[in-house]
Amino acid sequence: MAIFEVFLKKDGRDEFRHVGALDAANDELALVSARECYVRRAEGDLLWVVRRDNILSPEREFTAPNADKPHRHHSGEAVAARRKALREMTKAQPDE
Amino acid sequence: MVLCMSRSWSSIDDFEAFLNNGGIVESDDSMPDEYRLAVFRFIELHANSEQMGGLTERDWIPRTPGLRHKMAVIAKTQDEFGHAHLLYMVAADMRIKTRREMVEDLYAGKSRFHNVFHYRAKTWGHQVAIAFLVDAAALASQQAVFKNCSYGPYRRILKRIISEEGFHMRLGEDRMMRIAQGTEMQREMFQQAIDDWWWPALQLFGPDSKPNDMLLRWHIKSERNEVLRDRWVQKFVPMLQSYGFTIPDPGLRFDDDEDRWVAGPIDWAPLKKTFANVGPDSARRISEASAHWEESAWVRQALAANKTVNELVQA
Numbered sequence: 001m002a003i004f005e006v007f008l009k010k011d012g013r014d015e016f017r018h019v020g021a022l023d024a025a026n027d028e029l030a031l032v033s034a035r036e037c038y039v040r041r042a043e044g045d046l047l048w049v050v051r052r053d054n055i056l057s058p059e060r061e062f063t064a065p066n067a068d069k070p071h072r073h074h075s076g077e078a079v080a081a082r083r084k085a086l087r088e089m090t091k092a093q094p095d096e
Numbered sequence: 097m098v099l100c101m102s103r104s105w106s107s108i109d110d111f112e113a114f115l116n117n118g119g120i121v122e123s124d125d126s127m128p129d130e131y132r133l134a135v136f137r138f139i140e141l142h143a144n145s146e147q148m149g150g151l152t153e154r155d156w157i158p159r160t161p162g163l164r165h166k167m168a169v170i171a172k173t174q175d176e177f178g179h180a181h182l183l184y185m186v187a188a189d190m191r192i193k194t195r196r197e198m199v200e201d202l203y204a205g206k207s208r209f210h211n212v213f214h215y216r217a218k219t220w221g222h223q224v225a226i227a228f229l230v231d232a233a234a235l236a237s238q239q240a241v242f243k244n245c246s247y248g249p250y251r252r253i254l255k256r257i258i259s260e261e262g263f264h265m266r267l268g269e270d271r272m273m274r275i276a277q278g279t280e281m282q283r284e285m286f287q288q289a290i291d292d293w294w295w296p297a298l299q300l301f302g303p304d305s306k307p308n309d310m311l312l313r314w315h316i317k318s319e320r321n322e323v324l325r326d327r328w329v330q331k332f333v334p335m336l337q338s339y340g341f342t343i344p345d346p347g348l349r350f351d352d353d354e355d356r357w358v359a360g361p362i363d364w365a366p367l368k369k370t371f372a373n374v375g376p377d378s379a380r381r382i383s384e385a386s387a388h389w390e391e392s393a394w395v396r397q398a399l400a401a402n403k404t405v406n407e408l409v410q411a
Contacts, residue, residue, distance in 0.1 A: 001400055020253060021185045023195070025402040032405060037178055040171075041260075060103065 003052040004030045006037070008044030016048055102126050115315050120248040123189040134310055135247045136190045143183035144202045145210040145234075146257075150176030151385055152213060156223055168267055175260045182257065186249045203386040205373050210234070211366070212296050214375025221282075221289035224275050227268030229290075229297040229332060235261045236324050237301065244318035276339045283340075290336060291344045298359070299367040301325035326359075333357045 001023050007016040019038050024030035027049075034049045066072065104126035105111040111128050121127050153173040160166045184195045193201070201207040212230045217223050238258055245251035275286045305312060305320040312320065333343055334357070347360015369375050373382065398408055 018252075019256070020182055021189075022181075023185070025400050026404075028404055029399060036174075037181060040174065040178070 001025050002030075004034070004049050005052050005055060006034045007048035007050070008038060009046040009048075011045040016046070019043070021052065112313070115246045119246065120251070121246055122248050123186075130310070131314055132190055133192065134314065135250065135316060136187055136192045138311060138316060139183055139187040139190075139247075139250055140193070140198055141208055141210070142238075143180050143187055143198065144207050145213060146176050146180035146183060147199070147202060148209045148213040148381060148385065150180060151381070151388065152217055152226075156217070159220070160223075161220065165271070172264055172267065175264070179257045179260070182253045183250075186253050189249060199389070203382065203389050205378075205382045208371060208373070210300060211370035211375065212293075212300055213381060214370040214373070214378045215293075215296055216377040216380070218292075219285055219289065221275065221285035222292065224268065224271045224286060225289035225293040225297075227264065228272045229293055230300065231261065231264050231268050232332070233297050233300045233328055235265055236328055240319040240324055241317055244315050246315035250316075276341075287341055290341055294344050295362075295366070298325060298328070298362065299364070301328065302367070303362075303364055329357050329359050 002025075003021055003023055005021050006019050008019050009016045022030065022033050022037055024033050030049050031047070034047055038044075039047065102124045103122075105114060105128070108128050108130070111131065115121075121131070150173055153169060153176055157166060157169050157173065160169045184198055187193070187198060188195045198207070202209065212226070212234075217226055235258065238254055238261065242251060242254040242258055245254065272286070275282050301324050302321040304322040305317075309317070309320075311317045333348065336343060345360045349358055349360075350356070351358050366375070370378065398411065403411070
C-alpha cells in the first residue's frame, strides 16, 4: 500500500487544487478510490492522483527567499502620489 | 515526499505567539508534543464519531421508508464513512497512531466517540431527531473549529466535511417537516424522539469550557462549549415549539429581560458514562462494529493484494 495525494479541477476554471490523501495498493485502485472519496458530488471534472513519494517538496528557505526583493514589485501608492504631484504641477502652470 | 519542510519553535511561548499571530501548523512541522497530542486526540475523536455515525446510518438503510429517502441514506452513509476516512488520513499524518491502530482501538472499546452514538436509534422518529437535532449540534461544533483552526490539514478537510454535513442537515429538516405534517401517530413518534434525544444532543457540546482549555488557547476551537450550546437552544426551542412539540426540560424558561431562552440545569452524569464507553448502548454498538470489522477483513485483504479492478470484480 502507498499514500497518494489527490488534486481536482473544474473544467475551464481555476487551478488544480489539493483535496486530500488516500491509501491504495496500486495506481488503478488509487484512481477509483480518489473518485469515491473526493468526487461524489461532481467537485471536479479533472483528477490528478500522485504518489506522495513522487512529490518534490523543498524547504521553505529554498522556496521563499524573495520576501525582501522590493525591486520585483511596484507600490501603487508611489505611482498615485506621482500622478497627483504631476496634476498639481500642470494646474499651477496653466496653458497660455 | 522528502519531509524537510519542517519548522520548529524554540519554546512553547514562541509557538503560542506564532498561533496568536494567525500561524497555521502543517503536519511536517516540529510542533510541541503537547499540541501534537491534543490535536491528534481531537481529530481521532471526530474520526471515530463519524465512523460510528456511519454504522448507525447503515443500520437504517433497509428500514428507511421510501426509495428516495433510502437512496439518500445510502449516500449519507457513504459520506459519514468518507468523513471518517479523511479524518483518519489527517490524524495518521500526525504520526502518533496508524489508521489501522485507530480503527482497531475504536472497535476494542479503547477509544472515545461522541456521546450521541452511545444511544440506540429505536424508531424512524429517532432517526429524524438525530438527523436534525444531533447533526445540527455536530455541525455547529465543526463550524466553530473550521472558523479559526490552527492545524492546517484539519481545517482544509473540515471545509469539505462541513459542506456535506450541510446536505445532511437539509435532509434532516426535510424529514422533520414531513413527520411534523404527518398523522397523529407520526407526531407522537417524533415527540417521543425529541424526549429521548433532546438531552444527549444538548450534552454533545460538553460542559462549560474551562478557563485554561488548551484547545481554545491553541486556536483549535474558536468558541466556548456553553456559547455553542446556548446558540443551539435559542434556535431549536422556538422552532420545535412553533411546530407544536414540547421540550423535555422542566427548568426551561424564557427570560423576558434578556429576550432569550434559559435551559434548566444539565445532568452531566450520562455524558461522563459515554466517555467511559458505558453508555446505554455502548456495549452493543462497539461489539457490532467490531463484528463488522472482522466480517469485512476479506475486503481489506483484496484491496491490499495489488490486483486490478477487473480481477477484484471477478474474484
